[in-house]
Amino acid sequence: MPLLTIQVNRREYKVEVEATTSLLTVLREHLHITSPKVGCETGDCGACSVLVDSRLRRACLTNALSVQGAEVTTVEDLGEPGDLHPVQKQFYENFASQCGYCTPGMIMATKALLDRNPRPTDKEIKEALSGNLCRCTGYVNIIKAVRAAAEQMASCGGGK
C-alpha cells in the first residue's frame, strides 16, 4: 500500500493507506485524532473541517494521498484545558455548544475565518460558517462566540 507522510498538529506521521482512503479516516482511525467528526461524509455538514496548509478543508472529501506532505491542523493543536485558544475560550464562555458534535468543525472554520479576516462582519461570519451545521444551538451563540473571539484576539494582538 502507498505510504503517506503527513504533518498533523506539528508532528510528522508515516502511514500506509489505501488509495481511496480519506484524510478523515487517516486522522481518526490511523492516528486516533478524533476531534474531526464523521458526519454526513458528503461535504454538507462540516463536522470534519480541518485546516490543510492553513486552508479550511473537509477531511471527509480529501483523499489522504492527495495531501502528501501537507500540514494538517485540528482543534487538538489550538489549545488545551487551562490554556485555551481565544476561539475555544469564547465558544465555552458563550455557550456556543450543546451536544458538541459540530464544535471542532465550527472552531476550525472560525479559526480559518479570523486568520484571514480578523474583524469580520456578521454577514461574513455567517458566510464563513455556512458550511457547518449545528442542530442544537440555533447558531445565535455561535455567532456571538465568533464575535467575542475576534475581539479577544484583536485586544491581545492576534491571539495565541
Next chain:
Amino acid sequence: MFDNDFLAPTDLPQACSLLFREMNQAVILAGGTILMARFNRRRPRRRVMIVYLGKLGLDYIRVSGRQVIVGACATLADIAASEEIRSRLPLLGQTCSEMACPAVRNAATLGGNVANGARNADGIPALMALGAKVVVASTTGEEKVSIEEFFARPKAEMLKNGGLIKEFEIPALDADDKWGWLKLKQRQGEGRSVVTAAVRIKMENKVCYDTRLVLGGVAPRPFVSPSAAATLGGRPLSPELIEETAQKAVSETNPLSDARGSAWYRKKVAAVLVRRILGQLA
C-alpha cells in the same frame, strides 16, 4: 478489498498516456469533493487506479490578450478571489463564490465541476454564457472545442485517447457586455442549485444582440437557449419582451422531479430567474 493504486503524474503527456493505458481502471481525481463523496457512500466494487491531477500544475489563472485562461485544477476559491477574474469575468467570479461552501470551494476545481457534468453543475452555465472553449489534452495532442461541443460529444470518445480537460479559454467581457447570474439553492452552505440562470448579452442603446441565456438544473445538461437569442435579437428590452423570452426559454426545458424540487416548480422558478435577470439589465 482490492489492491487499488494511486498515481500522481507530474506532466500532462504522462497523465494522458496513463489514462490511455489504464482506461478500464483509471479514475480521475482533482479536488476530490465529488469523487470522495462517492467513495464514502460506497467502496468501489472493482479495482481502481486513481490518477491525481493535482501535481500537473494546472491551477493557473492568466490573461492572454482578450482571453482569460483558467487551468482545469484552479479551485473555485482561487477563481472567486482572482483579480483577473473579478475585473474581466465577474460572471464567473460570482458563480464560483456562490458554489458549495467555503471549505469545499478550497478544494473543488472548475475542471472537476465541468467533467462531472451534473445537470445542476453551476460552472457549466457560466462558461456557456461566456462562450468558453475547453482545451482537451489527450495522447493524440490538444484540441480546443466550445463547451457546447464538448458536451455534445460522447464522453467515451474523449476518454478513449486518454483525454482530460487541461484548461478553459474564456473571452473577457467587453464594456458593452451585460451579464447576470442567479441561482436558487435550498440553503446557503449547501450550494447545490435547484435552478441556475446565466445571461450574457451585448447591448447597444438598450438593443440586444448576441444573447447567450443559459439555464441549468432544468434539463439533462445546462443549455444555451436558442429561442432566447432569437427572441431578443435586435430588439430593445421591454417588460413584454422579457415575459416572452422567459416563456419561450422555459418551454425548452425538460426538468426532473427530485428531492430538491419538482419539475413543475423548476419550470416556474426558471421563468422567475430569467425575468429577474433580464429585468435587472433593462
